[in-house]
Amino acid sequence: MKTQKSEELYQKAVKFMPGGVNSPVRAFGSVGRTPLFIERAKGSKIYDADGNEYIDYVCSWGPAILGHAHEEVVEEVRKAALDGLTYGAPTKKEIILTELISEIMPSMEMIRLVSSGTEAVMSAIRTARGYTKKDMIIKFRGCYHGHSDGLLVKAGSAALTQSVPDSAGVPASYTENTLIADYNDKASVSQLFERFKGKIAAVLVEPVAANMGVVLPEEDFLSYLREITYKEEALLIFDEVITGFRLGLGGAQAYFNIKPDLTTLGKIVGGGMPIGAYGGRRDIMQVVSPLGPVYQAGTLSGNPIATAAGIKTLEILKKNTFIYQELEVKAKLLADAYADRAAGKGEAIKVNQIGSLLSAFFTDKEVKDYNSAVSSDTGKYAAYFRTMLEQGIYVAPSQYEAMFVSAAHSEADLEKTCRIIREN
Numbered sequence: 001m002k003t004q005k006s007e008e009l010y011q012k013a014v015k016f017m018p019g020g021v022n023s024p025v026r027a028f029g030s031v032g033r034t035p036l037f038i039e040r041a042k043g044s045k046i047y048d049a050d051g052n053e054y055i056d057y058v059c060s061w062g063p064a065i066l067g068h069a070h071e072e073v074v075e076e077v078r079k080a081a082l083d084g085l086t087y088g089a090p091t092k093k094e095i096i097l098t099e100l101i102s103e104i105m106p107s108m109e110m111i112r113l114v115s116s117g118t119e120a121v122m123s124a125i126r127t128a129r130g131y132t133k134k135d136m137i138i139k140f141r142g143c144y145h146g147h148s149d150g151l152l153v154k155a156g157s158a159a160l161t162q163s164v165p166d167s168a169g170v171p172a173s174y175t176e177n178t179l180i181a182d183y184n185d186k187a188s189v190s191q192l193f194e195r196f197k198g199k200i201a202a203v204l205v206e207p208v209a210a211n212m213g214v215v216l217p218e219e220d221f222l223s224y225l226r227e228i229t230y231k232e233e234a235l236l237i238f239d240e241v242i243t244g245f246r247l248g249l250g251g252a253q254a255y256f257n258i259k260p261d262l263t264t265l266g267k268i269v270g271g272g273m274p275i276g277a278y279g280g281r282r283d284i285m286q287v288v289s290p291l292g293p294v295y296q297a298g299t300l301s302g303n304p305i306a307t308a309a310g311i312k313t314l315e316i317l318k319k320n321t322f323i324y325q326e327l328e329v330k331a332k333l334l335a336d337a338y339a340d341r342a343a344g345k346g347e348a349i350k351v352n353q354i355g356s357l358l359s360a361f362f363t364d365k366e367v368k369d370y371n372s373a374v375s376s377d378t379g380k381y382a383a384y385f386r387t388m389l390e391q392g393i394y395v396a397p398s399q400y401e402a403m404f405v406s407a408a409h410s411e412a413d414l415e416k417t418c419r420i421i422r423e424n
């Protein structure tokens with residue numbers, strides 16, 4: 001596999017951007033090679049600067065659920081662009097998109113559009129604190145909710161592979177109100193509520209953890225969080241930036257039938273364009289400016305091009321919910337291939353899969369929580385990543401990310417991928 005041009009671009013990129021990238025995980029830091037520079041993508045494929053073709057299981061970290069460059073979505077973007085790129089004023093498209101989100105996720109009675117998942121979660125936290133007039137937030141070790149200061153504590157995703165769970169540049173005072181519990185460990189949550197009685201504004205959770213690799217919520221974990229937040233007069237915030245419109249059209253809250261007080265969205269909601277969103281109970285969202293005292297703003301929030309892409313994406317998903325059954329079948333085929341490889345070669349691989357989300361962990365432990373997730377052999381993962389890449393399969397360049405399939409992944413794509421998984 002020739003990657004000469006990517007390497008030349010990388011040499012230039014590192015002059016102008018930290019690590020030559022605009023998001024750390026893209027630097028391939030934990031998989032022992034320089035990053036590929038991608039030139040274009042279509043359907044299930046991406047193409048690098050050297051013209052190599054890959055079957056893409058990163059899908060831009062989730063947004064490309066319909067596949068890359070979906071004709072109808074691109075057409076909506078093209079048409080919208082001809083009417084101007086941004087006005088900084090309200091538009092009809094924002095009404096259409098927020099109405100669509102609320103129809104799909106009825107717990108989101110009122111919604112604010114922003115430009116990233118980070119912004120959505122940061123704003124939801126501020127809203128929860130403003131509404132409850134309490135300061136403390138519980139998050140879970142290994143869960144990642146974007147890079148706002150107060151949440152870069154025991155974060156997941158690239159913050160894990162950088163082995164800097166607590167980022168530099170974040171004053172201790174910014175994180176003293178961030179309490180850490182353990183995913184799937186109810187006692188770790190109840191102990192914090194006992195210790196900080198009356199001071200906890202919200203519990204923030206990835207309803208399916210996907211930033212320590214995919215870790216499923218145990219049977220009654222989410223319902224427990226719902227109960228204890230009710231009882232303790234704290235809010236339950238579902239960070240559905242990954243699971244929203246991915247785990248099913250209605251996301252994790254529909255899949256598990258749990259109604260959070262606030263939800264955060266990103267990725268698929270923008271159809272590949274920069275959109276984040278937060279929202280929930282109307283009485284809570286009334287505290288958000290200009291209605292209430294919680295300030296939050298954004299120059300490109302609700303951008304007309306991005307909302308055009310988001311609307312079309314959600315409309316297609318809503319009209320074709322069979323896509324979710326198909327995605328699950330594809331994810332199960334991949335999960336079976338990893339299981340066959342583990343059994344066939346006696347290799348320590350454990351797979352977690354739910355809906356169209358899955359991760360292959362290079363460990364012999366069942367991965368049920370943070371500690372078992374980080375027991376993975378990241379060196380083995382790196383070798384596996386490089387082997388897959390050499391054979392035209394682009395999986396996440398980190399053990400602690402999810403693998404995504406799209407509606408565009410064909411039977412032939414899956415057959416080739418499963419064969420390569422089994423044979424290597």
Ligand code: KE4
Pocket residue numbers: 023024025026061116117118119121144145146147157158206210211239240241242266267276401
């Ligand atoms: P963004 O600011 O990256 O749009 O969203 C932050 C975020 C919030 N919540 C969850 C559950 C997330 O997974 C994310 C971002 N996910 C990472 C990968 N797991 C994005 C990829 C990257 O950081 O480059």
